[in-house]
Amino acid sequence: MRAEGPPPAFAELELLEVAPHPEQLGPELAARLSQRLQLPCRLATPPEDLLIPELAGRNQIDADRLLGVLESLPRRSGSVRVGLTHRDMGHLIFTHFFGRARHGGHAVLVSTARLDPTFYGMTPDHGLLIDRTLREILHELGHAGGVGHCRDWECVMHFAATVEDLELRGDTYCPRCAAVLPEALAPGARETPRGL
Amino acid sequence: MTQGNPTDAGAHLRILVVDDETIVRESLGGWLKEDGHDVTVADSASQALHVVAESTFDLALIDIKMPKMDGLELQERLAEAAPDLTVIIMTAYASVETAVNALKAGAYDYLVKPFDPDELSHLIRRAAEFRSLSDENARLRESLDAARVRSPIVGVSRAMRQVHDLIEDVAKTDATVLVRGESGTGKELVAHAIHEASGRRYNPLVIVHCGALAEGVLESELFGHEKGAFTGAQHHHKGKFEQADGGTIFLDEIGEISAKVQVELLRVLEEREVTRVGGKQAIATDFRVVAATNRDLQALVEEGTFREDLFYRLNVVPIVIPPLRDRPEDIPALAEHFLERVCSKMSRKVPTLTPDAVEVLRGHDWPGNGRELLNAVERAVVFCKQDALRPADFPHYVTGGEAAAPPARTLAGMERAHIVRMLDEADWNVSRAAAVLEIDRGTLYAKIRKYGLERPAAHEG
Numbered sequence: 242m243r244a245e246g247p248p249p250a251f252a253e254l255e256l257l258e259v260a261p262h263p264e265q266l267g268p269e270l271a272a273r274l275s276q277r278l279q280l281p282c283r284l285a286t287p288p289e290d291l292l293i294p295e296l297a298g299r300n301q302i303d304a305d306r307l308l309g310v311l312e313s314l315p316r317r318s319g320s321v322r323v324g325l326t327h328r329d330m331g332h333l334i335f336t337h338f339f340g341r342a343r344h345g346g347h348a349v350l351v352s353t354a355r356l357d358p359t360f361y362g363m364t365p366d367h368g369l370l371i372d373r374t375l376r377e378i379l380h381e382l383g384h385a386g387g388v389g390h391c392r393d394w395e396c397v398m399h400f401a402a403t404v405e406d407l408e409l410r411g412d413t414y415c416p417r418c419a420a421v422l423p424e425a426l427a428p429g430a431r432e433t434p435r436g437l
Numbered sequence: 438m439t440q441g442n443p444t445d446a447g448a449h450l451r452i453l454v455v456d457d458e459t460i461v462r463e464s465l466g467g468w469l470k471e472d473g474h475d476v477t478v479a480d481s482a483s484q485a486l487h488v489v490a491e492s493t494f495d496l497a498l499i500d501i502k503m504p505k506m507d508g509l510e511l512q513e514r515l516a517e518a519a520p521d522l523t524v525i526i527m528t529a530y531a532s533v534e535t536a537v538n539a540l541k542a543g544a545y546d547y548l549v550k551p552f553d554p555d556e557l558s559h560l561i562r563r564a565a566e567f568r569s570l571s572d573e574n575a576r577l578r579e580s581l582d583a584a585r586v587r588s589p590i591v592g593v594s595r596a597m598r599q600v601h602d603l604i605e606d607v608a609k610t611d612a613t614v615l616v617r618g619e620s621g622t623g624k625e626l627v628a629h630a631i632h633e634a635s636g637r638r639y640n641p642l643v644i645v646h647c648g649a650l651a652e653g654v655l656e657s658e659l660f661g662h663e664k665g666a667f668t669g670a671q672h673h674h675k676g677k678f679e680q681a682d683g684g685t686i687f688l689d690e691i692g693e694i695s696a697k698v699q700v701e702l703l704r705v706l707e708e709r710e711v712t713r714v715g716g717k718q719a720i721a722t723d724f725r726v727v728a729a730t731n732r733d734l735q736a737l738v739e740e741g742t743f744r745e746d747l748f749y750r751l752n753v754v755p756i757v758i759p760p761l762r763d764r765p766e767d768i769p770a771l772a773e774h775f776l777e778r779v780c781s782k783m784s785r786k787v788p789t790l791t792p793d794a795v796e797v798l799r800g801h802d803w804p805g806n807g808r809e810l811l812n813a814v815e816r817a818v819v820f821c822k823q824d825a826l827r828p829a830d831f832p833h834y835v836t837g838g839e840a841a842a843p844p845a846r847t848l849a850g851m852e853r854a855h856i857v858r859m860l861d862e863a864d865w866n867v868s869r870a871a872a873v874l875e876i877d878r879g880t881l882y883a884k885i886r887k888y889g890l891e892r893p894a895a896h897e898g
Contacts, residue, residue, distance in 0.1 A: 332464060338554070402555035402559075403555060
């Protein structure tokens with residue numbers, strides 16, 4: 242998705258869980274994100290009447306429409322919303338997405354469905370799930386911050402077609418991407434030691 | 438968003454997305470732009486044709502189902518408007534069959550909606566690689582064409598001009614050619630010239646020296662063999678006819694093949710398919726045959742040692758290369774040509790040929806034809822100490838004096854020299870040379886190995 246305006250200020254992050262993972266990942270992720278980006282990250286509760294847009298006949302959330310819903314909800318100034326769901330996300334022409342964001346958008350959306358090892362018949366692994374989810378959130382925040390995909394495999398903005406790719410790529414922003422990202426997002430990302 | 442990145446192939450492509458659905462254009466276009474491609478979208482086939490007329494694209498992603506003009510028709514129109522454009526068709530499950538038709542019509546591939554982003558990523562990466570390889574292939578062919586010598590056959594005589602004309606005419610067809618000429622006249626070069634001037638030039642020219650191989654080996658070489666077909670056949674082996682698929686096969690010394698191989702060869706020429714030794718399945722192959730011999734095949738037919746039907750199969754277009762003694766006017770140009778080639782190989786400055794030397798060369802009857810002339814020139818260059826080649830630089834047998842090289846003093850030296858002479862006389866047909874020497878072929882092969890003798894390369898004539 243392309244730029245719709247200047248990147249947000251990234252004064253704070255708001256983590257909003259919609260149809261969340263049964264393990265309630267929100268508090269741990271908020272803490273890890275806050276520590277990682279040196280930004281306040283608070284948990285928010287979705288409105289009770291929030292409608293989750295579905296893709297007809299596919300048992301999937303319509304990623305773009307849900308992202309639009311999250312962007313339309315009231316938010317604090319300078320806040321960037323991180324939507325988190327455990328429902329699988331798809332699109333009219335794509336079978337699935339791990340995450341979704343608009344350049345310059347004030348919300349990003351990440352699905353833990355395909356980040357969870359159990360999706361692939363593996364045994365549950367909480368640490369791995371958190372690691373993958375954090376990487377994916379950082380990636381989508383990078384898009385919201387105005388950065389496209391990066392060719393550098395060491396950069397968290399490198400594309401990931403599979404969860405294996407997602408783990409192979411780096412977990413920090415490379416200098417080139419960091420130079421483009423908003424100040425509030427990039428310095429923290431660059432200064433924080435690697436290894437989520 | 439995370440998923441897929443066609444730029445991993447290292448290329449930023451100019452991509453045209455054609456779909457009547459806004460959401461598809463926006464989503465797919467945005468996804469591709471995310472990866473750094475230049476993306477243009479069109480909401481209809483007519484708009485696509487318009488933008489293609491205005492700009493150049495590497496790749497087009499086209500929805501198959503569109504109102505007015507569908508993706509298939511658009512693909513056909515684009516093939517005319519932009520033949521280099523790589524087309525990927527997008528389709529729904531219901532129209533996979535149509536997508537297959539699109540492939541048959543030249544589309545690079547198709548995607549079924551909704552598509553896995555990983556699949557799209559891989560497809561675009563492959564398309565970029567395909568595009569890059571196609572461009573490289575086109576560049577290489579251009580440079581290859583530029584580097585090709587139209588015909589390496591040197592000759593100004595009327596006879597050789599006719600040979601040239603015949604080569605040019607026959608190269609445009611797939612007709613079988615039988616080249617006849619004495620040893621050293623350059624029969625193999627004629628095969629090269631025909632192949633290089635033909636539409637098959639980008640495919641292999643496979644050369645088989647039939648006379649140098651024993652019957653069983655020749656069969657296996659020509660037709661291939663299956664694993665276990667005979668002792669030592671540990672792997673499947675593609676025969677020369679299979680290797681020549683799309684190209685030309687040159688069957689040198691065709692007059693030497695056994696009666697059994699003649700039968701098999703005739704069948705292959707008639708049916709255009711081969712069955713490997715030990716195999717049951719016939720394998721179709723597309724080849725053009727150029728055969729050559731220094732023997733009188735017609736006489737062999739009359740003797741009953743060469744099949745008449747095979748002779749007529751081979752002798753569709755006969756090309757006869759006259760011996761050098763019958764066209765002395767070719768000798769100066771040929772000598773100059775060899776001189777340049779030899780000096781280039783030796784990294785030496787090319788000396789001039791004095792008029793006296795030219796006259797001497799014209800006066801010799803060259804029984805070994807071009808090959809003998811080449812050897813004489815090479816020897817003269819080695820011994821030449823000045824900027825010009827004079828008669829004295831050439832061997833005495835050319836200038837009319839005694840043999841230049843002193844005879845070998847040892848028995849082995851004499852044997853070696855004699856074997857070389859007999860092989861040369863037999864045009865390196867080991868069977869015939871062995872017969873003349875009254876030894877068996879195996880013994881002759883052993884002596885060839887012992888003395889490190891090598892068949893001379895083909896020479897102009």
